[in-house]
Amino acid sequence: MDGPDGPAAPAPAREALPGPLVRASEAYRMRWKRRRLLFRAWRKRGELSPVTPWRPVARGAVLCLATMRNEAVRLPHWLAHHRRLGVDRFLIVDNASDDGTRELLEAEPDVALWATGASYRAARFGMDWLGWLARAHAAGHWALTLDADELLIYPHWEERPLAALAAELDRRGQPALGTLMVELYPRGRLSETPYSPGDDPVAALPCFDAGPYRARRQRPARNLWVQGGPRDRLFFSDTPRRAPTLNKLPLVKWRPGHAYLNSCHALLPPRLNLAWDGPGDDRLSGALLHTKFLNTIVERSADPAHRREHFGTPDLFGRYHDALAADPVLWHGGATRFEGWRQLERLGLISSSGWT
16 A cells, blocks of 8 residues: 555546536426425335334434344444434334344334334335435434444544534535545455454455545436445446445435435435535535445345345346455555545545634
């Protein structure tokens, strides 16, 4: 690895961005799309069964929403990390776990838990369920929506809780926090890196790609599309447009009528997608440390049921899953060892934007 930060991250390549959303037809389409998503969430509410009673939260509480299935290995550290950040209440949907995830969550006093055995894919990969919970419980709150393999960090996160970050975003009139998914990986084969519940996954996955990243915006939702990282490099080099999307807006000041369009990659109304312009933007931003590549990924990638539920067109990604099931080495000579948020800011991947 080159130097303390590895190779310098080049500025992200940017395709020409579309102009302002002024076409009446596009605005009309997005209004109806948002209404349909809100209706879907309302309709899917019947698939959720409360496991623990909902207890009202204080004004200003920061909420965290997630859908999980068989994440008992990750949960102890995931909960501890986001409690340290200052999450006041976790709203979690358990999707038919059979590894102890539900029992673990049911015992946590700050977790409000719902259960469902319905299809994750048919619920827009869980977003319909979380959309209903956000509509029912998150209005007026800063709401953090995460996957179980994501750890949020942001400038000064070790000293400043989410409430302080939310207050700063409110002061700036910034309705959402943009983040880059920093995909972490081990030096050796995926299956050869030991991991036990409660361990810090960053210690098991110490490397990432500092660049290059590509950024563009798409009509009609004006959503950002950032690509790059190890999966782009290894598995999608010949079909780069199919590489995973690495930008998210996971922390949002939730309002009635908000809806996630595509996981947490895009929001409606479209103006919310303009909260961040990707790596190189000088607005306050953070990162999601993506810990997908723990040793458990090898077995999951070989599971046909997992493939069917986690991609809208699973056949197109068969080669990708086959490659992960073959236990690859993601490390390469240009890898960078992760050292913290200040390093990411030096590399231009996030920004503290003068928040001192």
